Amino acid sequence: MNFIIDVTVKAVKQLYQTDITPADVSLQETRKEFEGQVTIVTFPFTKFSRKSPEQTGNEIGEYLKNELADVSAFNVIKGFLNISISNAYWITQLYQTVNADDFGIFKPNGKKVMVEYSSPNTNKPLHLGHVRNNLLGFSVAQILTAAGYEVIKANLVNDRGIHICKSMLAWQKWGNGETPESTGEKGDHLVGKYYVIFDKEYKKQIEELKAVGQTEEEAKKNAPLIKQAQEMLLQWEAGDDKVIDLWQTMNGWVYEGFAKTYEKLGVAFDKYYYESNTYLLGKDIVEEGLASGVFFKKDDGSVWIDLTEDGLDQKLVLRADGTSVYITQDMGTARLKYDDFKMDESIYVVGNEQDYHFKVLFLILQKLGKSWAKGLFHLSYGMVDLPSGKMKSREGTVVDADDLIAEMESTAKKVTEELGKINDFSEEEKTELYHTIGMGALKYFLLKVDPKKRLLFDPNESVDFQGHTGPFIQYTHARIKSVLSRANITNVEAEPTELASAECDLIVILTQFTDVIKQAATGFNPGAIANYVYELAKAYNKFYHEHSILQAEDELVKQFRLQLSLASAKVINKGMALLGIVVPERM
Incomplete structure (x- = not known):
């Protein structure tokens, strides 16, 4: 409807000797109860016309009808000029615009954007929350592609950490060598089952320790199962062959299971990133931040950033023992993704429980002077509930x-x-x-x-x-x-x-x-x-x-x-x- 806007600008110039821009013309769809298809709000023009909104609307309406053959009629309701467009115009729009093969597909705009979604953990199947994440991410990617962007659909898989070791340890102890092939069970379901088994056995041990006088916190730390899982994680990080082999085998089961679910959901990815490959990234960024004064080191050797002046708090970016935290890894992964694709924007599709994390991450990268940080965006989404209540994963009641x-x-x-x-x-x-x-x-x-x-x-x-x-x-x-x-x-x-x-x-x-x-x-x-x-x-x-x-x-x-x-x-x-x-x- 740009032609309506352009002639409205001319109308104000001729009728009221005032120059306005197209942005000054407020165009709306006409309300169903009134005749017309397009409505111009005339209130802003009364300061030029020095007349009532109704009279101003009638004058502009007459001007448009005289100047434009496609304006067949108009009516004014208070300060709203409702314009009827001719049948011939709409018929032409149908045949020349809507029926064109490329209708709804924009020309390439030269911009590249990454949409990262799914981000599953390899210790359990995808659940209802993942479903919303995947569908949202995939749809946004489809829409951006139609809008002319070059889109990279990415998936950062959380394939390491203590939660993965819990499933591995439980399978070692109680699995009796069963596999997806021997049970006929999808691999992600099989591994998820052992994550639940670990949690149940861990809770039993906590109760046993509490019964002999330990506090809740002491029992959680001292339970043999959690200590064994922590030891397994250390062995994994040290590259122990047996642990690595088991990790690769069980993750392989999960990936096969995920692939089937992704196919059913109708979603796909162009690029996979794995935490096992990215968890050490970011340490050089910490050194860079220390050298530039963006970060500071405490007496115990831990590295922090002070964001109190930005309304946040102090944030740990490297532990005293030199190990990474999530923010360290995410800084490194953000740079890796940019180095791989040089995209203009990077969209993280992640639930709203991570709002604070991404606010901190983006702010740190901006303070570090990363030119691409301004293109980072957290597409935050809300929880999905079923009528029966909120989802829970560790109790084995996840909505699979x-x-x-x-x-x-x-x-x-x-x-x-x-x-x-x-x-x-x-x-x-x-x-x-x-x-x-x-x-x-x-x-x-x-x-x-x-x-x-x-x-x-x-x-x-x-x-x-x-x-x-x-x-x-x-x-x-x-x-x-x-x-x-x-x-x-x-x-x-x-x-x-x-x-x-x-x-x-x-x-x-x-x-x-x-x-x-x-x-x-x-x-x-x-x-x-x-x-x-x-x-x-x-x-x-x-x-x-x-x-x-x-x-x-x-x-x-x-x-x-x-x-x-x-x-x-x-x-x-x-x-x-x-x-x-x-x-x-x-x-």
Whole structure:
């Protein structure tokens, strides 16, 4: 709508002898209860016109109508100038803009961005929190790609540390040599089982020590299991062959399990980083910071940074014994990633419990003078709860990602069979459809909400075919494809003499797709896309129910409505793909 803005600038110049810029023109979508598609807020112009908002709006409206053939009418409600755009303009937009193959795909902007997400621990399977992380990261990467960025999808795997040794030690003690092959169990589930076993046995030992007079803290430190796990970690860091072999074997099981879950989720990565390769990075950055005076050393030899003047606190960056802490490693990994890809921006998709950590990390790197630090961004997201309560991992009650996916497929199967429209599907087609609907429901429910918000995920609500859900949008796409399959498009640019309001409204929404992609890319918010596609699906269904397509009054109208249906299906498909959601051809 730049042409409206440009002529409004001219109108103010001619009518009120005042120069304004396009940024001074506030353009909005017209509210549903009023005639028009575009609204100009006239209040700011009254200081130039020295007239009421209504009179100012009428004068600018008359100017626009006289200057622009595409302005067919206008009305003024208080300080709002509502403009009706001609049918011819919207029809042209449909054929020349929306129907173009590259609609919704921006030209390369020359900028490179890394999106790091997933970041699993190799001591347990992926859970519901990981699901939101993966879906959010992958969708943001898809959106940024559409917006013209070169995107690197990265995964930093937490494959070392005391938690990994706990699983390893428990398997040594109680595993009896079992493997994923011998048990038929996914590797990540098998390793996760031993992490839970360790925790249960560790708690037993703590209680036994407390029973003979030790305090809780003493018992936690003195329990034989934790001491053995700590010893194993030291052996790993020393490169003990047997420990390293076991670590590689069990991590291999986990990676195979993760790969299957990632495939089911429909996410992928371009680059993997591993903590086992990066945990020693950052020590040279600490030396650099000491030399420049950004860091300081305490009497015990530990190295710190004082961030009190920035409203934070003092932060440890290297222990007295010379070992790294998380912030040390993250400084080094941040530099490694930049050295590898020289990206303009680096986005960390990590839960909001790490807000403080990333605030500190980014501030330290800026104080160290790293030019790329200004491009670092923490995409913080909220916890996901189920109706049964908050997730817990160490007690073995984690909401497992694979179990969740299976439950979604089962729920999709139940709801779909109740509708009774897939009797002609083969069993293979049914299985694929249940997965497509189940994953569409899960992804849409998690992505339609602003990432910052904590959310309550209800599997049953998410598969409602009539609600604000993924399946509703998927069903709308299948409905359109069904209509198109029963007709031939013979007139590729049919132009009816009039547009019904539902037809015009649908085209208006279709044209907004690129603006929504910009908005979603700028805010790293897939929710903007999700809610847009929902509004588009609603608008199509309104059009579908109000106007006959295959039985239209004449062939020209029929061909136009087929074109409008085709465009709607294309944009729904593109929009849902940005969320990582597949839309079926039939269901």
